Amino acid sequence: MTETAWYIGCAKEDVGESALLTGDRARIDRIAAHLKEPRILAENRGLRTVTGLRGGMRVTATAFGMGGPIAAIVLHELFDLGVRRFIRVGTAMAMPPAGLGDMLLADGALAHDGTSRTYAPAGYPAVADFDLGAALRAALVKRALPWRAGLFGTYDGFYTESFALSAGEAVVIDKVREEVRRLGLIATDMETATLLTAGRVLGARVASLCLGTVDGLSQAKLDADALAAREADMFEIALDALAAG
Numbered sequence: 001m002t003e004t005a006w007y008i009g010c011a012k013e014d015v016g017e018s019a020l021l022t023g024d025r026a027r028i029d030r031i032a033a034h035l036k037e038p039r040i041l042a043e044n045r046g047l048r049t050v051t052g053l054r055g056g057m058r059v060t061a062t063a064f065g066m067g068g069p070i071a072a073i074v075l076h077e078l079f080d081l082g083v084r085r086f087i088r089v090g091t092a093m094a095m096p097p098a099g100l101g102d103m104l105l106a107d108g109a110l111a112h113d114g115t116s117r118t119y120a121p122a123g124y125p126a127v128a129d130f131d132l133g134a135a136l137r138a139a140l141v142k143r144a145l146p147w148r149a150g151l152f153g154t155y156d157g158f159y160t161e162s163f164a165l166s167a168g169e170a171v172v173i174d175k176v177r178e179e180v181r182r183l184g185l186i187a188t189d190m191e192t193a194t195l196l197t198a199g200r201v202l203g204a205r206v207a208s209l210c211l212g213t214v215d216g217l218s219q220a221k222l223d224a225d226a227l228a229a230r231e232a233d234m235f236e237i238a239l240d241a242l243a244a245g
């Protein structure tokens with residue numbers, strides 16, 4: 001009997017050597033449109049996976065939902081199945097000088113999450129793979145799109161550390177925001193540091209490219225048309241980088 005990974009439900013022969021990791025499961029079908037001969041694989045708990053071809057190379061894309069714990073489970077299972085290169089493609093809150101609609105490339109990230117600490121002690125650097133980062137930079141430069149590279153911050157608490165729904169929450173979140181600005185972080189999300197850390201410790205090469213969909217100061221959101229257009233660019237850039245790097 002073929003052995004399948006516990007949560008993502010895929011077997012070794014289902015996956016490629018490289019993978020895109022993203023939050024929203026609906027993105028998997030949209031990523032499939034950028035691949036040749038895409039095959040949607042098992043879906044369990046909303047963890048949807050597709051494998052297809054890009055320039056002759058087999059590429060897998062899996063959606064993890066939201067948050068570091070489940071993102072690490074997905075990366076860990078794909079690693080166990082033989083995947084060795086990962087690019088997170090997702091959305092993030094952009095902090096000035098980065099702005100709404102910018103492509104945001106993580107050189108590394110502040111690991112303010114809990115899951116990173118289960119892979120490595122505090123102080124362990126969450127750093128992107130150099131070659132994948134260089135390939136992403138080259139793919140970004142080729143396109144006339146606004147982009148920034150720098151450090152991300154990864155936080156577990158969406159409504160407690162990132163996005164305020166009330167004036168009381170805004171007071172607390174403003175303190176996080178002050179720290180983010182003081183440290184010169186260009187973006188915050190919920191998984192980049194987790195994936196960079198877990199991947200590095202396991203022996204995988206990991207990078208993260210996100211679209212700035214929320215303005216860190218005003219909490220304004222990128223409109224749906226711009227998001228759809230930029231998301232397609234982000235998939236192309238990540239897939240080009242995997243082909244090159």
Ligand SMILES: O=P(O)(O)O[C@H]1O[C@H](CO)[C@@H](O)[C@H]1O
Nearest residue numbers: 023024066067090091189190
């Ligand atoms: O767009 P994705 O990949 O889901 O990433 C971001 O979106 C979710 C929160 O808005 C979190 O998962 C965050 O990191």
Ligand SMILES: O=c1cc[nH]c(=O)[nH]1
Nearest residue numbers: 091092093189190214
């Ligand atoms: O504001 C945002 C947007 C995307 N992802 C986040 O983690 N925060």
